Amino acid sequence: QKEVEQNSGPLSVPEGAIASLNCTYSDRGSQSFFWYRQYSGKSPELIMFIYSNGDKEDGRFTAQLNKASQYVSLLIRDSQPSDSATYLCAVNQGNTGNQFYFGTGTSLTVIP
Amino acid sequence: DAGVIQSPRHEVTEMGQEVTLRCKPISGHNSLFWYRQTMMRGLELLIYFNNNVPIDDSGMPEDRFSAKMPNASFSTLKIQPSEPRDSAVYFCASSLGTSGGQETQYFGPGTRLLVL
Numbered sequence: 001q002k003e004v005e006q007n008s009g010p011l012s013v014p015e016g017a018i019a020s021l022n023c024t025y026s027d028r029g030s031q032s033f034f035w036y037r038q039y040s041g042k043s044p045e046l047i048m049f050i051y052s053n054g055d056k057e058d059g060r061f062t063a064q065l066n067k068a069s070q071y072v073s074l075l076i077r078d079s080q081p082s083d084s085a086t087y088l089c090a091v092n093q094g095n096t097g098n099q100f101y102f103g104t105g106t107s108l109t110v111i112p
Numbered sequence: 113d114a115g116v117i118q119s120p121r122h123e124v125t126e127m128g129q130e131v132t133l134r135c136k137p138i139s140g141h142n143s144l145f146w147y148r149q150t151m152m153r154g155l156e157l158l159i160y161f162n163n164n165v166p167i168d169d170s171g172m173p174e175d176r177f178s179a180k181m182p183n184a185s186f187s188t189l190k191i192q193p194s195e196p197r198d199s200a201v202y203f204c205a206s207s208l209g210t211s212g213g214q215e216t217q218y219f220g221p222g223t224r225l226l227v228l
Contacts, residue, residue: 034216043203043219044155088155090217099145099168100217104154 003027004091006103014111019076021106023089026070033065033072034090034100044088048074079110114138116220118204124226130192133223135204136185142209145217146179146189149201161187162209194227201225 004025013019021035032051036044050056050063050072062075072091076083086107090100117136125131137144146158159169164181172179176195181187191198201224205217 043222045219046216049216099157099160101157102155 003101004089004103006087006089006106008104009107010109011106012109012111013079015079015081017079017110019079019083019108019110021074021076021087021089021108023072023074023091023103024070025072025089025091025101027091027093028067028070030067030070030091030093032092033063034092035061035063035074036088036090036102038086038088038105040085047087076108079108081110081112084109116204116206116218118202118220118223120223121221122224122226124228125194126228127195128193129227130190131194131198131225131227133189133202133204133225135187135189135220137187137204137206138218139185140208141206141218142184143207143217144181144187145205145207146187147203147205147219149203149222155203158189191225194225196227199225199227 006023034049035047037047038044048058048061048063050065053065053067056063060077064073086105088105089103092100119134142163144161147155148158149155158171159179160167161181177191179189201222203222204220207215207217
């Protein structure tokens, strides 16, 4: 079983819609959770991190964490064509140091 | 801040040749990570250093791969001999390296390696 799982997509949404990206993780002791965006041919860049159960909002982005269900999601409101990218979920288990476990990513396309 | 610097950005080599990838982490960061990314396997952690000491190298594929961090501002990942299946994008990332795991990793631009 993979440490971190994401639906690879592709996920397509129309411009202005809400895009919902999901991620599950296997280690119940995981402590911190990160969402990275990666444009084609570029390196991953951090969008958000979340440590506590509940929602965390930053502009058009909302991260949601449910540790009981071992589930973290990213919502993108008012999706724009510039949001088209691959979104990577990363989990830090805390007790094993600073390394992350990455999902394989979900490809998002926002259709104008 | 210059960010994480990697060189070369692109490398094309022939099977059997030695390849050396270089990374300069963000100044003040104490943790450094080497990743490999392919379409099939996604982003895989190869090795991670904290304060120049290798902490976890369980992701290093085999003895052909080696990594060093002689000082806080420089690291190398070497493949010898290289094989076509090593073709991938290799990323270096760094983070502050404080305890607790609640910190962000910042990625370099990557090195695209093609082994013919």
